[in-house]
Amino acid sequence: MSVQAVLAPRAETPAPRSFVRRYLPYLLIAPSAIMLLSLIAYPLLFALRSSFYFWNLQIAPQPLAFVGFQNYIQALNAFDFRDALVNTLVLSVSGTAIEFVLGLASALLLLRALPGMNVVRALLILPTTIAPIVVGFLFRYLYDPSGGLVIWLLRVFGLPVPPQGLLGSPHTALAAVLFADVWQWTPFFAIVLYASLLSVPDEIIEAARLDRASPLTILIRIKLPLIRRTAIIIAMLRFMQLFNMFDVVLVLTRGGPGTSTRTLGYSLYEQGLINFNIGLVSAMTWITVLIVNIIVAIYIFFAFGNEEW
């Protein structure tokens, strides 16, 4: 029997069924892929193209000249870039860490069968439903040096308050912005981690207790490893959100005093929607994308290693 003779009958086996089996997943995923490409890839590519042009809507409605990497050089050499990058990293890293730790502590408390926990769980969701711009206005009042609640509490506990207020001092303004974000987003961590902790089998915990494992050991050796994937992913999402923070900054400090609370997100807003320098803001966007992706890639590498996630 020749090879052709062997293969020929196979070619005549139900080909349409095989074709469908092979390509149906692609067909099913195609609408989503097309949607993603058109809504996400197109603006990104548009921004990439714009980043190589001199295009300032205050000067002319259309791009005036191809300038190569000039916008990137201008963005990196901007007087506020380094401060904005440092502030953004401080906010993103410390904000994610603080919110995670406080959120985990809250989630562990929620697991306890204490009276009123149902109400607490319902109330916890409230801050996350408020628009950041509203949170900004709320904290403007809370930080009011002449009678804001936070200022009053600090004074009651004998803690020093700068004469120009928390938002007016370069030494405290960034922490004040961070506190507003922590207030709003810690419940998000608490709720997600609480849901994850509920999925930890009781049998394992009981077994550990029978083995006389301490609560701390149970948390570190059993609970955290079992909710690890969820924890890593929500921490990554919050990190990326914090990296783009501008709305709370806009309302609370407009990046000041000086550059003490200026973030990359605020600089993007300023260049894009106040100065309308489309070429420059496109370059800044791509610089931001690259920085975030590098950080996230490193984070994922160390968090998951070669594990599938």
Add this chain to the structure above:
Amino acid sequence: MSIDTLGLSRRSVLKGVSGTALALSSFGPLVGPSRALAQGAKVVRVLSVEDPFFFSMKAMIPDFEKETGLKVELESLSYDALQARLVSAFVAKSSDADVIAVDQMWLGQYLDNGWIIPLNDYIAKDKDIDFGDFIPEVLYSSNMWRGQIATLPMAAYAQGVMYRKDIFDQFKIAAPPTQTTEAWTWDAYLNMLKSFAGKEFGGAPLFPTVVCGSQPSPIVHMFTQISASLGANWFKAFPKAPWNFEPQLTGPAWIQSVNLYRELYKLSPPEAINYVWFDAGTRFAKGDVAMFYWWTPYFYLVKNSGYMTGKKSDVMGKFGVGAMPKAAGVDQTISLGGWSLGVPSSSDKQDAGYAFIKWATSKATQKKMALWPDLNYQFSDFGRASLYKDEEIKAIYPYLDVQYDMMKQGNGKVTRPPVPGYTALESVLGLTLNQLLTGAGDPKAALETVNGLFTSILKGNLMIPYQKESFDDSLGAAKALISKLSKS
């Protein structure tokens, strides 16, 4: 079959999606909504900023609808949101509105880009607009660009001094003058403020003054009144031709201005470092500030305990207004600003748009707005000279003589030059001023840095060397155009 056969793992897909989502969220605000709305022929769409004039204008709109049979769709936005919305619509060439509120700083950009239409022809053909009644200094500062009337003034602002009569009486200090005089200098103003330092009033500590410290716009708006008054110029040659945008911020007048502003901050509540426009006004309205200067709408806004609340403040009936101080030996220049109305070139109902503008800026409508009692009488920002002499209006707004006197000394093109790319310059200047208030930096060195950054920005924006045609933009030429259009 696994998706991995395409070389895509869930990890790589998620990585890509996270990156693109971030970028989209960063760049997303630039992608403006397409608002090409199909409208009936009987509708005028008006897009306004929510400044004080908006509320009384809104209350008068039924009159316009009754007079013309046109229905008005009025929408208001914040300053930044309005500019973003307008530019998005212009770039997308969508018909977003038939009338738009235009800040004086946007005028050159909008007209040069062909986003709004010149109104010269409309005005020339209009027999009953009484164009000569508009204050020339206001039109020159806020409505004219390269010899074209691009907008008409809806609310015109100058700057002036507000002081507490009861506090001045208690400390036996003479009130500031109501007219510009050679003796009423910035030194005299500062010395007067210093006499309140460390004092108490009504059992509470008294602050001699209050300034705006927030960057970029609020601090620049307040600071540039001083710099213009001291004769500081932003550029080598503007608005007079030939335009030369080499920045001039290293001159002695700028350094003096910074030093003076720092002195004023030292006499203010420390938290003023973060004060935006209405924060300063609200602080004065709280009652623990002796005197400050600010935009003239605050002549009536401080009657309220908060911004547009309508609730009477502690200082109502206790404050007076005075002329801005000047620099010795320098002709006074008052900062002019405000809001005007224009017709977008994308509108397909430009005639109806002009009809609305003519109505809203008319003497009759502006007077009705002034006499509208809600919110504690909140509109006296007239661009028309005759309204400053109207006895019925003066009975409610007794400070109109001072305000008009400030208007007549105004020049918005010198104080904050409305050149293309201005906001980027304002960002740098505002940030530096804010830093200088809080730190101990040397003003000369800081201004040299600003000058260098200005040069870089202006070169980047193709403004240095200036390659387009200059326009000899003077008040005299503006008056001649006004006269010509008034007669035609």
